[in-house]
Amino acid sequence: MTTLLTDEHRAWIGHEDPPTHVEVSRRDIVKYSIATEQTLQKYLRGDEAPPMFIFNLFGALRPIAELRSDGLPRGSGTGPKLPLHRVMAGGTELIQTRPIRPGDRLTGVHRIVDMYEKQGSQGPLIFTVRALRVTDAAGAPVLEEVQTSIAR
Amino acid sequence: MSLRIADLNKGDALPQRSHTPTQVSLFLYNASVWNPHRIHYDEQYTTQVEHHPGIVIDGPLQGDWLAQCVTNWLGDDGTLVRFQYSNRKATHLGETLVSGGRITAIDLERKRVTVELFVKNAAGEVTSPGGATVQLSN
Numbered sequence: 001m002t003t004l005l006t007d008e009h010r011a012w013i014g015h016e017d018p019p020t021h022v023e024v025s026r027r028d029i030v031k032y033s034i035a036t037e038q039t040l041q042k043y044l045r046g047d048e049a050p051p052m053f054i055f056n057l058f059g060a061l062r063p064i065a066e067l068r069s070d071g072l073p074r075g076s077g078t079g080p081k082l083p084l085h086r087v088m089a090g091g092t093e094l095i096q097t098r099p100i101r102p103g104d105r106l107t108g109v110h111r112i113v114d115m116y117e118k119q120g121s122q123g124p125l126i127f128t129v130r131a132l133r134v135t136d137a138a139g140a141p142v143l144e145e146v147q148t149s150i151a152r
Numbered sequence: 153m154s155l156r157i158a159d160l161n162k163g164d165a166l167p168q169r170s171h172t173p174t175q176v177s178l179f180l181y182n183a184s185v186w187n188p189h190r191i192h193y194d195e196q197y198t199t200q201v202e203h204h205p206g207i208v209i210d211g212p213l214q215g216d217w218l219a220q221c222v223t224n225w226l227g228d229d230g231t232l233v234r235f236q237y238s239n240r241k242a243t244h245l246g247e248t249l250v251s252g253g254r255i256t257a258i259d260l261e262r263k264r265v266t267v268e269l270f271v272k273n274a275a276g277e278v279t280s281p282g283g284a285t286v287q288l289s290n
Contacts, residue, residue: 028184035180036216037171039224050223051235052216056185070202071188086202087189089211091238096231148238 004124005117009080016111020058026102029053049100054145055092058108058132079112082151084126090148097141105137113146126151155229156290157263160255166225166267168252171217173209173245181213206246211239211280217251218269218282230263230288237269237282249273256283263288 026046032053033043042048062073072087100106114129132145173181175193182192190197191208198204215237222232243249253269269282 031180032184035177035184036213036220037177038220040227042228043223050216051219051232052212055212055215056187059186061186067188070197071190071194088208089239091236092212092215093234093236095234099231150239 003117004083004126005115009082009115012080012112013115014112015079016109019107019109022057022106022108024049024057024100024102024104024106029100029102046102051094051096051099052092053100054094054132054134054143055089057106058110058134079115079128079130082126082128084124084151086152088150088152090127090150092148093146094143095145096143098143100142104142106134106142107136108132108134120152123152154290155226155288157258157260157265157288160258160265162255162258164255166221166253166255166269168250169217169221169224170248170250171271172248173213175207175245178207178209178213178245181210185210185212204242204244206244209243209245209247209249214239214243214249214251214271214280215282217249217271218253218280219284221251221253221269222267222284222286226286226288229290230265230286232284233264233287234285235282236284237280239280241273241277241279243271243273243279247273249279253282253284263290 029046029049043050060073066074068074111131113131116127118125129148134142136142178192191202195207218237249271251271253267256268257266266285270278271280273279
């Protein structure tokens with residue numbers, strides 16, 4: 001198989017981003033809970049965030065002028081420029097120390113932990129695996145997430 | 153009725169739920185997670201440029217359904233400790249998908265239960281498999 005990932009790409013494995021800070025509002029939890037059709041009142045009232053509320057919580061907020069024609073931010077996510085540009089979420093593993101709650105001032109740090117290729121049914125795929133460590137204002141752990149994105 | 157570990161058995165099914173996303177629900181989801189990717193709301197772009205058969209249902213939304221399968225079953229009787237899912241097959245606006253799961257392991261001493269989870273399409277294919285570990289209170 002022709003390799004798409006170069007040594008330059010793989011040199012990003014282990015790269016850690018500067019910390020990102022997010023303040024969680026009850027209203028944002030309520031919006032997410034309505035959009036995902038939660039049924040538990042603790043989520044619909046915004047007392048606590050559903051586990052998958054973490055998805056893209058620390059994602060880049062870019063001006064519209066910096067979005068690509070597919071809508072995604074140019075240079076989307078941490079990491080090198082890949083030779084494949086159509087990106088989809090591949091999956092998540094989440095270890096939750098405690099739920100996210102309104103008023104939380106969270107710090108998230110992303111790190112690239114792996115990059116690899118596979119041959120899909122419709123062509124090559126590049127998998128980028130990023131770890132996210134989230135702590136609260138006191139520095140206590142809240143959760144750890146390992147998320148895989150797939151470029152095709 | 154509260155969930156007690158002594159009442160659970162390996163193989164027990166978690167309640168299933170049907171999900172039929174609409175253009176409105178997908179818009180609200182993508183707005184709430186700040187995802188501007190056009191394959192989730194722009195049909196012409198999705199089919200003609202990225203060559204999907206239709207608007208793509210977000211993988212992380214299906215991940216949320218899997219998490220809900222566990223949290224709805226658990227209610228206030230425990231906490232989710234670990235959760236994972238992966239996207240295996242694309243799904244599109246107009247499909248009705250079903251989430252569910254079953255207990256695969258019970259640790260009576262630590263009061264921990266492991267479940268496997270699925271989202272299936274109408275053909276019965278698993279589009280998003282997953283798993284979780286929960287800590288029960290009783």
